[in-house]
Amino acid sequence: MSEYAFELALCAQLERTREWILGRQLGASVADPGARVVDVCGVVPGPEFDRRAAITSRTIPPRAVESDVGPGRAVDPTEAFDCSPGVAARVTDRAVDVGFFETEHRGSRRHVRATTRYPDWVGHLVGIENKPDLDRPGDLQWQLRRDVSLGLFDTVILATESYVTGAHLNRIPDAVGVWRFDPETDDLTVVREPTPIDTGAPGVEPLDERPLRTDVAVASTAAKARKRRAIAERAYGKGWRPDEFPGCAAMDPTDDGRPYCTAFDAVVDPGSDCGSSCPHFEAAEAPSVDTAALRDARTPWVADPAGVARRQAGLDRFT
Numbered sequence: 001m002s003e004y005a006f007e008l009a010l011c012a013q014l015e016r017t018r019e020w021i022l023g024r025q026l027g028a029s030v031a032d033p034g035a036r037v038v039d040v041c042g043v044v045p046g047p048e049f050d051r052r053a054a055i056t057s058r059t060i061p062p063r064a065v066e067s068d069v070g071p072g073r074a075v076d077p078t079e080a081f082d083c084s085p086g087v088a089a090r091v092t093d094r095a096v097d098v099g100f101f102e103t104e105h106r107g108s109r110r111h112v113r114a115t116t117r118y119p120d121w122v123g124h125l126v127g128i129e130n131k132p133d134l135d136r137p138g139d140l141q142w143q144l145r146r147d148v149s150l151g152l153f154d155t156v157i158l159a160t161e162s163y164v165t166g167a168h169l170n171r172i173p174d175a176v177g178v179w180r181f182d183p184e185t186d187d188l189t190v191v192r193e194p195t196p197i198d199t200g201a202p203g204v205e206p207l208d209e210r211p212l213r214t215d216v217a218v219a220s221t222a223a224k225a226r227k228r229r230a231i232a233e234r235a236y237g238k239g240w241r242p243d244e245f246p247g248c249a250a251m252d253p254t255d256d257g258r259p260y261c262t263a264f265d266a267v268v269d270p271g272s273d274c275g276s277s278c279p280h281f282e283a284a285e286a287p288s289v290d291t292a293a294l295r296d297a298r299t300p301w302v303a304d305p306a307g308v309a310r311r312q313a314g315l316d317r318f319t
Contacts, residue, residue, distance in 0.1 A: 001161075001183055005258075005267035006132045007039055009183035010159055011240040012256045015298050017188075020044055020126070022299070023235025028127065028152055030227050031205050031217035036146055041153075041235045042126035045300055048119035052236070053302040055116060056098040057292070059237025062230040063087070064095035065118050074104050074111035122232045125199075127153035134162040141171055142209065148173045150203040150219060152228055155194035164191045199224065239295055246274035247286035257294045 001009075011022050021043040028038040068080040081088035092112055095101040101112040127147055131140050140158070147156045157177040162168075164178055169192065172178075177194025181187070203219040219227075241257045250263040251274070261268045263280035275281060296303035 001132065001266070002269070003130060003132055004269040006159075006161065006181075006183050007130045008240065008258045008267055009186075010128070010130065010181055011040060012254075012258060013181070013186050013188060014040075014042065015240075015256070018042065019300055021232075021236055021301055022240045023231075023238045024240040026231050026234050026238070028147065028150075028227075028231060029205065030150065030152070030203070030219040030223050032207055035207070036143065038127045038147070038153075038231075039130040040128040040159075040240070041231055042128065043232045043235050044123040044126065046121050046123035049121045049123075049300060051116070051119035052121035053300065054305045055100060055119075057237070057301065057303050057305065058098045059233045060098060060100045060118070061091045061094045062226065062233060063091045064100055064114075065229060065233075066226060067091075069095075069101060069112055069114050071114045071117055074106075074113040076109060077112050080112075122228065124154040125152065125228055125231060127156045128159055129157070130159045132161040134160050134164070134168050137171075142206070144172050144176050146206050148175050148197060150205045150224075151197045151199050151201065152203070152224060152231065154196055154199055156197065157194055199228065236301065239291070239301070241289075241291045241294070242270050243291075244270065245287050245289055246270045247284055248274060248278075248280075249282040249284040250280050251284075251287055253287050253289050256298075257289055257291050 007024065011024065014020060014022060023041045024039065026038055026041050027034060029036040063081060063083065069075055069077065077088050077092040078085045081091065092101060096103055100115060102115050103110055103112050129143055131137060144156065144158065147153060155177060156175065157179055158172060159179045159181050161181060161183065164180055169178065175195040175197060178191040180189045180191050200221060202221055203224055205217045205219050206214055207217055208215040242259055245251055245253055245259055250261050252260050252262050254260050258267045259270050268274060292303040295301050
């Protein structure tokens with residue numbers, strides 16, 4: 001089984017067994033954006049989750065949350081963001097589109113206010129690194145050491161299909177929990193519980209490692225809090241299922257929304273495995289998979305929050 005299929009099988013299992021918001025392939029660096037991508041993030045809902053779900057089903061732009069735009073007096077967005085006017089305009093457009101900002105005009109200038117106070121909706125973040133075959137670890141040690149020392153996630157877990165030995169456990173940080181997961185049977189065994197990480201303290205982000213030297217950057221508590229919120233928002237808006245399913249006669253999605261190929265008798269990655277270069281490709285109508293409905297029915301996530309829809313319906317008088 002490919003790592004992609006293993007990852008989707010784990011997400012499907014977690015969706016059935018935990019009240020988490022799940023997102024795949026999310027950036028998890030502060031000083032060096034893009035240097036670390038976590039395979040799966042589980043967001044454990046916090047005290048104001050229902051208020052967050054009522055705003056929008058999509059990602060609220062982190063810059064909009066961090067701006068000086070609040071639910072009170074409408075302000076000029078070019079003065080409310082700590083960035084260039086062009087970036088401020090793009091973020092404002094996105095925040096209006098998802099229902100977090102509403103607009104009004106004063107003369108020829110657009111002013112915005114938040115439709116609501118941004119809620120405290122994130123309980124815990126769980127970072128999961130998937131490595132089905134521990135005999136091919138790749139950069140596993142480096143990745144897990146980075147996750148633990150930076151401390152963006154409240155807990156970090158390694159998920160594998162391999163039999164886990166003491167030697168394997170000795171090669172990864174003690175704080176990392178270990179799951180053994182069988183994607184064929186859905187059996188998940190906790191080999192080692194994770195140790196909670198202090199996410200409220202400054203973190204150390206390794207940047208480069210050479211013999212006798214490791215370059216690092218210190219991430220402040222404020223920078224970590226911003227990144228944690230961005231990860232949670234991205235997970236909320238993105239989910240774990242593919243955005244599109246290929247138009248191929250062999251594509252037969254599973255009931256839980258995984259892209260299953262009958263020709264290969266396996267879950268495949270539409271982004272890399274499918275298309276005219278595949279020897280089994282046969283053009284056909286793309287299967288209709290309502291991934292939003294699946295997610296809405298199986299998780300706390302809300303596909304079409306009525307409260308936001310009612311607010312949005314009246315905003316056209318400002319445009």
